Amino acid sequence: MGEDFAGRAGLVTGAGSGIGRAAALKFASEGAKVVIADVDVDGSEATKAMIDQIGGEAICVRTDVSQAEEVAAMVEQTVAAYGRLDFAFNNAGIAGDIVPLIDYSEELWDRVIGINLKGVWLCMKYEIKQMLAQSQAHGGGGAIVNTASVMGLISSASNPVAYTASKHGVIGITKNAALAYAASGIRVNAVCPGYIVTPLVEGILERHPERKAQIMADHPVGRLGVPEEISEAAVWLCSDAASFVNGTAMTVDGGYVAH
Numbered sequence: 001m002g003e004d005f006a007g008r009a010g011l012v013t014g015a016g017s018g019i020g021r022a023a024a025l026k027f028a029s030e031g032a033k034v035v036i037a038d039v040d041v042d043g044s045e046a047t048k049a050m051i052d053q054i055g056g057e058a059i060c061v062r063t064d065v066s067q068a069e070e071v072a073a074m075v076e077q078t079v080a081a082y083g084r085l086d087f088a089f090n091n092a093g094i095a096g097d098i099v100p101l102i103d104y105s106e107e108l109w110d111r112v113i114g115i116n117l118k119g120v121w122l123c124m125k126y127e128i129k130q131m132l133a134q135s136q137a138h139g140g141g142g143a144i145v146n147t148a149s150v151m152g153l154i155s156s157a158s159n160p161v162a163y164t165a166s167k168h169g170v171i172g173i174t175k176n177a178a179l180a181y182a183a184s185g186i187r188v189n190a191v192c193p194g195y196i197v198t199p200l201v202e203g204i205l206e207r208h209p210e211r212k213a214q215i216m217a218d219h220p221v222g223r224l225g226v227p228e229e230i231s232e233a234a235v236w237l238c239s240d241a242a243s244f245v246n247g248t249a250m251t252v253d254g255g256y257v258a259h
């Protein structure tokens, strides 16, 4: 176990699977107390079991990030359990069905935007309130990382319209929050993964096997990423090593957007 986060507490949304799980494990392995926030209770419990196994400290708080009262409760329960909120990785998200723009339904648009974009705003709203309160009390502050995507910087003809919109939006609100709260000692950044092998991407490849060759070709390194390659970036962005990094959208994509 490392010590970079010893004595610190934070939360990871979408920590019941994929990138969020890898990040929760990495934070815990660096000594942080971690709240695993996800709608998937079984997935969350599985992440907690992994953290228990490495001697880390974590609790699960079932949270739907698209619901304000649940997000508020997530932050309240973090503070009730661990006394403070030093960092947050707002990572929960869904791909939504891959449907052409002209066939995309309003219902799907609202669902994807509700989780991927409104959810990140709600998380920041309640997290930053808490960080401001503790910053006044202890001269602290905090660090927030939001999961965007390469689809927050560019798009592709086949990328679902609401997903592209949500991830571009995440980068926008990341910059907004970074500027608004920099003077209060709160840093806010985004991470932009390329395609990472998680259940989200496995689902896309299963439903659309014809897309696999193109997706591979879009990554100059010749492979997809693994969740740990994103969690390394997220944990670093939350750490003191990144103390001068604020308002950035960091690509971790094997060169995807360098084309």
Ligand SMILES: NC(=O)c1ccc[n+]([C@@H]2O[C@H](COP(=O)([O-])OP(=O)(O)OC[C@H]3O[C@@H](n4cnc5c(N)ncnc54)[C@H](O)[C@@H]3O)[C@@H](O)[C@H]2O)c1
Binding pocket: 013, 014, 015, 016, 017, 018, 019, 020, 037, 038, 039, 040, 043, 063, 064, 065, 066, 091, 092, 093, 094, 095, 115, 147, 148, 149, 150, 192, 193, 194, 195, 196, 197, 198, 199, 200, 201
């Ligand atoms: N895998 C990729 O290639 C890739 C690429 C770019 C960005 N991303 C983004 O990374 C993030 C994590 O994706 P992943 O690939 O690990 O997917 P995943 O499906 O493995 O994990 C996502 C987790 O989010 C949870 N979740 C879904 N809706 C939720 C809600 N309303 N409230 C709380 N939790 C919710 C799910 O239960 C799941 O545990 C997402 O924001 C995704 O858009 C993924």
